[in-house]
Amino acid sequence: xxxxxxxxxxxxxxxxxxxxxxxxxxxxxxxxxxxxxxxxxxxxxxxxxxxxxxxxxxxxxxxxxxxxxxxxxxxxxxxxxxxxxxxxxxxxxxxxxxxxxxxxxxxxxxxxxxxxxxxxxxxxxxxxxxxxxxxxxxxxxxxxxxxxxxxxxxxxxxxxxxxxxxxxxxxxxxxxxxxxxxxxxxxxxxxxxxxxxxxxxxxxxxxxxxxxxxxxxxxxxxxxxxxxxxxxxxxxxxxxxxxxxxxxxxxxxxxxxxxxxxxxxxxxxxxxxxxxxxxxxxxxxxxxxxxxxxxxxxxxxxxxxxxxxxxxxxxxxxxxxxxxxxxxxxx
Amino acid sequence: xxxxxxxxxxxxxxxxxxxxxxxxxxxxxxxxxxxxxxxxxxxxxxxxxxxxxxxxxxxxxxxxxxxxxxxxxxxxxxxxxxxxxxxxxxxxxxxxxxxxxxxxxxxxxxxxxxxxxxxxxxxxxxxxxxxxxxxxxxxxxxxxxxxxxxxxxxxxxxxxxxxxxxxxxxxxxxxxxxxxxxxxxxxxxxxxxxxxxxxxxxxxxxxxxxxxxxxxxxxxxxxxxxxxxxxxxxxxxxxxxxxxxxxxxxxxxxxxxxxxxxxxxxxxxxxxxxxxxxxxxxxxxxxxxxxxxxxxxxxxxxxxxxxxxxxxxxxxxxxxxxxxxxxxxxxxxxxxxxx
Numbered sequence: 001x002x003x004x005x006x007x008x009x010x011x012x013x014x015x016x017x018x019x020x021x022x023x024x025x026x027x028x029x030x031x032x033x034x035x036x037x038x039x040x041x042x043x044x045x046x047x048x049x050x051x052x053x054x055x056x057x058x059x060x061x062x063x064x065x066x067x068x069x070x071x072x073x074x075x076x077x078x079x080x081x082x083x084x085x086x087x088x089x090x091x092x093x094x095x096x097x098x099x100x101x102x103x104x105x106x107x108x109x110x111x112x113x114x115x116x117x118x119x120x121x122x123x124x125x126x127x128x129x130x131x132x133x134x135x136x137x138x139x140x141x142x143x144x145x146x147x148x149x150x151x152x153x154x155x156x157x158x159x160x161x162x163x164x165x166x167x168x169x170x171x172x173x174x175x176x177x178x179x180x181x182x183x184x185x186x187x188x189x190x191x192x193x194x195x196x197x198x199x200x201x202x203x204x205x206x207x208x209x210x211x212x213x214x215x216x217x218x219x220x221x222x223x224x225x226x227x228x229x230x231x232x233x234x235x236x237x238x239x240x241x242x243x244x245x246x247x248x249x250x251x252x253x254x255x256x257x258x259x260x261x262x263x264x265x266x267x268x269x270x271x272x273x274x275x276x277x278x279x280x281x282x283x284x285x286x287x288x289x290x291x292x293x294x295x296x297x298x299x300x301x302x303x304x305x306x307x308x309x310x311x312x313x314x315x316x317x318x319x320x321x322x323x324x325x326x327x328x329x330x331x
Numbered sequence: 332x333x334x335x336x337x338x339x340x341x342x343x344x345x346x347x348x349x350x351x352x353x354x355x356x357x358x359x360x361x362x363x364x365x366x367x368x369x370x371x372x373x374x375x376x377x378x379x380x381x382x383x384x385x386x387x388x389x390x391x392x393x394x395x396x397x398x399x400x401x402x403x404x405x406x407x408x409x410x411x412x413x414x415x416x417x418x419x420x421x422x423x424x425x426x427x428x429x430x431x432x433x434x435x436x437x438x439x440x441x442x443x444x445x446x447x448x449x450x451x452x453x454x455x456x457x458x459x460x461x462x463x464x465x466x467x468x469x470x471x472x473x474x475x476x477x478x479x480x481x482x483x484x485x486x487x488x489x490x491x492x493x494x495x496x497x498x499x500x501x502x503x504x505x506x507x508x509x510x511x512x513x514x515x516x517x518x519x520x521x522x523x524x525x526x527x528x529x530x531x532x533x534x535x536x537x538x539x540x541x542x543x544x545x546x547x548x549x550x551x552x553x554x555x556x557x558x559x560x561x562x563x564x565x566x567x568x569x570x571x572x573x574x575x576x577x578x579x580x581x582x583x584x585x586x587x588x589x590x591x592x593x594x595x596x597x598x599x600x601x602x603x604x605x606x607x608x609x610x611x612x613x614x615x616x617x618x619x620x621x622x623x624x625x626x627x628x629x630x631x632x633x634x635x636x637x638x639x640x641x642x643x644x645x646x647x648x649x650x651x652x653x654x655x656x657x658x659x660x661x662x663x664x665x666x667x668x669x670x
Binding site: 067105107111112113136137141142143144145146147148149151158179182183184185187188189190193194195197198199201202204222223226227233236237239240257262263273276319 | 356398616
């Protein structure tokens with residue numbers, strides 16, 4: 001990508017290019033012809049020719065796809081199952097790869113549990129219908145406890161070992177143990193928003209080096225941002241964060257799962273529970289899941305999704321992880 | 332983090348100085364376009380600057396979870412095998428644990444017991460350090476602590492008596508009294524970090540959190556109260572993560588009149604004070620209730636209590652019956668009789 005632009009343009013134009021900081025073709029991509037002609041001392045026509053040569057020389061990174069190609073690509077990438085068949089049905093397969101999913105809920109509803117379940121489920125081998133990928137888990141609250149991951153991982157391994165039918169699956173089970181599950185989760189604890197932003201900035205390079213990663217979890221994205229005095233700066237940072245996440249999701253075919261807290265919004269004399277981080281954050285994710293209690297039942301609602309209807313399902317959290325409730329209703 | 336500590340092109344360094352970006356973290360909080368505009372650097376220079384700044388600001392790289400340090404998996408025992416079974420080993424380090432309950436439920440008793448449990452070595456469930464106990468309402472119950480120290484060998488029958496007698500318990504419990512929010516802030520930002528940094532303490536108890544926040548704010552000041560609450564809880568969270576300590580906050584309860592669906596199945600008609608803003612900051616929430624029955628063990632009798640897990644990332648919603656004895660708080664076992 002970083003072709004030295006000596007190879008692209010003729011010597012005459014090179015001599016006139018006096019701006020010392022533009023050494024790579026990627027610098028020129030961001031300029032318009034009038035700008036380039038002004039700064040390099042070229043005529044408009046010459047500047048236009050230089051830019052056309054740079055762009056056709058493969059200096060750009062954007063590739064255009066037709067809608068049919070996109071549809072085929074989407075059909076090929078599997079979703080990540082949640083092990084709760086009702087929730088998977090509501091999401092038509094599970095948490096989609098290449099999109100951003102947000103999980104909101106008050107404390108204790110199971111957001112971290114669902115994240116841990118997904119971190120284990122993404123590693124289920126492909127011969128069992130899983131994605132067979134790795135996970136990047138960014139923990140901001142300190143709630144990633146190995147004890148719990150071992151529980152959930154162990155249950156998934158037992159579940160899969162009961163399903164073994166042929167040789168391929170038997171071989172896959174030898175590399176699907178609790179130890180392997182833990183070694184495929186790349187974990188980092190971020191204590192404040194600066195560390196989180198730094199981690200996200202360095203993430204694209206990490207993902208390029210580890211192409212097997214299919215899931216990025218940030219638990220939770222709200223925690224470092226609740227304590228912000230300057231709300232307009234917070235909105236700007238969150239907007240930038242949302243763009244970065246969406247870029248990571250599409251460019252590296254990764255499912256991005258973020259958890260959010262709830263806050264009370266007071267309107268006149270009525271108060272209502274809404275997801276934290278403001279109204280504009282609502283646009284950051286493709287899919288929004290709301291986890292809540294209703295009496296003694298746990299309910300998961302698909303609140304926002306471009307491809308699914310709003311649906312509410314019941315779930316439970318057992319020692320094995322995130323599951324459907326029994327039909328008897330014992331939540 | 333200072334700019335001098337980073338390896339930067341002198342041209343980039345000069346541009347950063349011109350743009351008056353004092354802290355390295357500030358660079359990450361500004362969009363790339365704004366940076367280009369304020370520093371006058373080219374796109375690739377700005378990317379290089381951001382990459383250097385990001386590399387400097389992150390504390391740890393991404394590591395596989397299997398290699399992550401065992402420090403975060405330590406548990407502080409409560410001193411009773413029944414209650415430890417409920418908590419799967421004890422209180423976790425590196426997060427805020429909340430213990431709420433009505434007055435007389437036994438919260439202070441449990442906190443005092445933890446101040447002694449923390450001083451045992453790690454193979455007996457302690458963290459090999461002392462505790463700092465911050466009182467915000469009642470004065471510290473010194474005599475009860477002395478009684479608990481005397482009865483330790485009775486409570487901790489799993490520990491060799493020679494070890495128990497060799498530990499100087501009262502020397503390692505640091506007591507602070509803070510009467511208002513400002514002095515609590517000072518205590519948490521100056522004195523407690525000093526004790527933690529020297530490794531003298533690995534348990535911080537705040538008894539109680541609600542007292543100061545409820546008394547100092549009027550009903551309409553809830554915005555200001557939430558702001559102070561968030562500042563306070565982020566200091567606690569930061570201390571617990573930075574020094575891998577257990578932080579225990581004791582909270583009061585408030586009555587619940589209307590069963591709003593957000594609170595989960597309530598086993599009683601009470602919920603912890605300070606609302607949703609505080610709940611969002613808590614990692615493990617425990618509740619202690621006082622029941623109507625009494626329980627007898629030997630020559631002692633005590634009102635029956637119940638310790639319940641409301642939520643925790645690694646614990647199921649469950650509870651155990653417990654009682655407060657002369658030697659401390661203990662779970663009810665089969666040999667005790669209820670009346």
